[in-house]
Amino acid sequence: MFNRIIFLVMLFLVAVSAPLSRASANNMSMIRDAEVENTIRAYATPLLEVAGIDPQSVSIYLVKDNRLNAFVAGGLNVFFNTGLLMRAEAPEQVIGVLAHEIGHMAGGHLSRLHDAAGRATAESIVAMVLGAAATMATGRGDVGAAVIMGGQHAAQRNFLSHTRAQESAADQAAVNYLDATGQSARGLLRFMEILEGQDLLQTERQDPYVRTHPLTRDRIDFLRAHVARSPHSDAPSRPGYEEMHERMRAKLYAFLESPVRTLRRYPETDTSFVARYAQAIAYYRRPDLGRAIPLIDELIAERPEDPYLHELKGQMLFENGRAEEALAPYREAVRLLPHPLLQISLAQVQIELGTPDMLEEARQNLSNALKIEGDNGFAWRLYATALGRLGEEGLAAYAMAEHALLGQRLPEAAYYANRAEQLLPQSSPTWLRTQDIKAETERLRENQKR
Incomplete structure (x- = not known):
């Protein structure tokens, strides 16, 4: 749901880019989108299964940053910069990076964070974690930054850096996972070749991935040798992966770049499905619903079972003050895919309409969403609103x-x-x-006094 870009100060992002400052904190942000998250999850699931990790235990986060970066942190959490996703030329590149990061996860390389915690004070780490939670709950980067700045020390730039030995181990694990799933390692090799030239750049000009994942000639030689001998090196993409990748890139580009740039990259002369998808988003962002709505209707007519198209139409209408018209497409999106982000969007429309029936439906949608997204502050606020209007004062106070x-x-x-x-x-x-x-409130209050 790109209509809610949530500014989020992240402990991990700060650590891999530079020592924390108020300016850098305010510039860190994350986005949520069901389609993009599900695309990455589809890529990750086979790899996680062969690595012996429950796919449902892994969280995927999208970082709004044009630079190339991806990393695992804080347990079973995978972070992808939008810049990497948009610049990846094929799904195999994203899959290769995922395989490498899962190699770090399965190899227990995150245990070195305990050592880093000894160098960065516990107070600073707690402050940054609390800042991240605060910003997610409020949707305001300045709130998270204020909490973070209360920490006594900033985590250093190398907080998430891996050693060369760990990088080699993750590479070995990655190619094992790719072979086990019958997928090519060419994508991972191509990604490393793209980064290879950055070794000569000044540090501040390098993408964060280079700074936190040491790149060596031995690593690239290893990948080339593997590609030369693996029976899966020429394996085609799995069915549907290429379109999923192109849709993800087009959607990210259309929402994060200006409409002018989007229409230059996806001109009206390009009548492919992906191009028209990007064009519809660009016209909606202008805003020019006179062009956006017919385009999205055209796409829906071609693929009526696509939940993300219905979600996009609902978003277009709701954000332009047409809540009654937005209800049907959002309902259809949730019917086709009961994803928590879609349920939250539908509930917001239902609360806006405000009839008792709508409020009761919103209550149920939010209850379902919060079973999965219990740390979604926006959902809790909507839930409290619906409960309050239904006269459930105790439950509203709890929410x-x-x-x-x-x-x-x-x-x-x-x-x-x-x-x-x-x-x-x-x-x-x-x-x-x-x-x-x-009890938790009291504990946090006591921590603040120390």
């Missing part, structure tokens, strides 16, 4: 307490938790959760 805690607004979290405690049936599951919120 506001969750929202405030995610945003690190501790007095507010304590207030709403106390109110929920008074209004909810004692010992009910939600009442018990309010006790957890109160």
Whole structure:
């Protein structure tokens, strides 16, 4: 859902680029989009399975940054810069990078973060983690930056850097995973060749991937030798992967670049599906719904079972004050794909319409979404709104307490938790959760005093 670009200060991003400053903190951001996230997850799932990692335990994050970078951090979390996704020439390049990063994950290379924690004070790490949570909950980068700046020290640039030995081990794991899934390692080799010339650049001009993943001639020679002997080197892309990749690139480009640049890259003379998809987004962003809506309707007529097309139409209409018209396409998107981000968008439309039936449906959609996205502050705020309008004051107070805690607004979290405690049936599951919120709020308050 690119209509909600969530500015998020990330501990890990700061660590791989430069020592933390207020300027750099405010420039870090993340985006959410069901189609892009699901595309990467489709690429990752076979690799994770052969690596012995449960795909459902891995989270995928999209970092709004034009530079080439991808990394794993903080456990089973994979981060991709939008710049890498847009510049990747084929799905095999993204898949190769994924295989390498999963090699770091499976190899336990993240354990070196414990050593890094000894160099960066615990207070600074806690502050940055809290800042990330605060920004996700509020959608405001300045809130997260303010929390982070309260830390006593900044994590250093090499916080996530890997050693050459770890890089070689991850490369070996990557080609093993690719062979095991019958996929070519040419994409990973091509990505490394793209980065090879950056070794001669000044550090500040290098892409972050080069600085945190040491690139050596031995590594490239290893990949070339593997490609030369692997029986899978000429394997074609899996069915559907190439279009998924081109759609992902077109969507990212159309939302993150100006409409003028998008229409230059995907001109009207190009009548392919992917080009018209990008054109529809560009016209919607101008905004020119007179051109955008007919284009998206044309695409939907060709592929009526595509949930992302219905989602895009709903977004176009809702953001232009046409909530009633947006309801049907959002409902169809959720019917086709009950993804939490789609459910949250549908619920927002239903709350805007505000009838009792709509509010009850919004409540159910948000309840379903929060089972998966329990750390989504925007969803908790919408949930509180729907519950409040339905007269469920105790549950609304509880939802506001969750929202405030995610945003690190501790007095507010304590207030709403106390109110929920008074209004909810004692010992009910939600009442018990309010006790957890109160305890966590108090713990965080004590930490702030130290």
